[in-house]
Amino acid sequence: MCGIVGYVGPRAATPIILEGLQRLEYRGYDSAGLAVIEANGHVAVRRDAGKLHNLIRRVEEAPITGQIGVGHTRWATHGPPTARNAHPHRDKSGEIVVVQNGIVENFLPLRNELLAEGYEFQSDTDTEVIVQLIGREYARGGALEDAVRRALHLLHGPSAVVVLSSFEPEKLIIARLGNAGGVVVGYGEGEMFIASDIPAILEHTRLMSFLENREMVVVTEAGARYSDLEGAPLADKEIHNIPWDPISAAKGPYRHFMQKEIFDQPNAITDTIRGRVDFITGEVTLADLHLDDAAVRALNKVTIVACGTSYYAGLVGKFLIENLARLPVEVDYGSEYRYRQPILDERT
Structure with missing residues (x-):
């Protein structure tokens, strides 16, 4: 189980994501990471092993800023809990990043296939297989959304995947395969949020939709566009008004x-x-x-x-x-x- 938070809008993404991850740290505390698209148009990544405060310290030492980004807290499955295995992971170009909650059951044959094609891996994780596949498919042509679909069709096992890229810097692409945790899409005013659980974004919005199995959403600051993994539009996605309050959803006075x-x-x-x-x-x-x-x-x-x-x-x-x-x-x-x-x- 891992924690994911994403943001796109007019505000600085980094503090919003880090605050959201603090509310999700119960979902994973082996390592944590953050990626944003900076003003220079490139993806910047910060990662560290251990609890979230290590990542916060790392960001304080080497700040990154941008108005779109994604963060992740990890509970290790493939690969030990080290900085090199922390999410987000990059593709070969360095300009596509992925965070994941779930397991790629066929990651070994996919990894061997990519190795035979000359791809090099920088981690021991199954997640890096996803981002390298997306990078390969994107290089073959078409929109990033289509590349994500083609890559996800190759995966076996449950996964929630978030994709960010400077090639199409205005959007986050999120997909859910099976029942690998939740995916929450939050609606703000001129801004959008995504998370793997409600408390992460409840401070910012109560209007939320939930991604189901084999659904995809493309999120920009203007809103969300839903489809299935075959590309068919999903026009009638229900938006729920969540009655929780941020205080009851947070850890509050309790030790954990x-x-x-x-x-x-x-x-x-x-x-x-x-x-x-x-x-x-x-x-x-x-x-x-x-x-x-x-x-x-x-x-x-x-x-x-x-x-x-x-x-x-x-x-x-x-x-x-x-x-x-x-x-x-x-x-x-x-x-x-x-x-x-x-x-x-x-x-x-």
């Missing part, structure tokens, strides 16, 4: 986010059941479930698929459902479930 989650449990439960439970009649309404009484009574098994702390919430759900409904429940870890051949039928 895990401690905050523990103390937030009563409010989280209240917010979850609000509007769904009638405490006078005892009735529970789950309109989004789209199951009538007959369908529920026909079930012979329930499978809960989750990751991280949600997995443990699933174990609580298993206890409650089995105890109250007398239905057998399996709880599976999401990252492993997709590789299994689970026994399911129409009554699961």
Whole structure:
């Protein structure tokens, strides 16, 4: 799990991105990095190993400024947590950069293919394969957006990818493959934000859309243009007004986010059941479930698929459902479930 923040607009991108990354540091603290397009028209990158304060110190020592940029906090998967493996990663030209949340499952054959074509790698990560592929496809002709599509079609596995390039300096290109974390697009006045979680940009806007599997968005300061990975436009993307406040979304007085989650449990439960439970009649309404009484009574098994702390919430759900409904429940870890051949039928 990694944290991503991006900005395009009239303001300085660097402080906005760094402040957003501070709110996402719980998503990764092995290393961090930042890229902006400076006034000279080139991409500038700062990266460092360790927690985010190391990157902040690095930027203070060697400032970079621009009005469009992207930042990343990393939880290492491929390659050790070093500065050379920190995101963003560059292509051969140095003018296309990528940050990623996810895993490229076929990165080794893709890396070997690129090595055979003469490409050189500066890191041990699977992410660098993505940016080198995009650079190769862009060199073959066409718009950057098309190059990103062609490159992403070569990838296996879940990924959220953000692309920034001085070749087309007015835009960020973001795509989501599978369920590799979230991608939030925030709408400001003459400016736009992207992040992997709501708290990162909540200080700046409450108007947000969410990218789904195999969707892409091109973000400029004027707005967002959505499409699928085949290039078909998505015209009716819903914009949500998020009712959270920045204080409750931040770490606040707690020592770390895990401690905050523990103390937030009563409010989280209240917010979850609000509007769904009638405490006078005892009735529970789950309109989004789209199951009538007959369908529920026909079930012979329930499978809960989750990751991280949600997995443990699933174990609580298993206890409650089995105890109250007398239905057998399996709880599976999401990252492993997709590789299994689970026994399911129409009554699961």
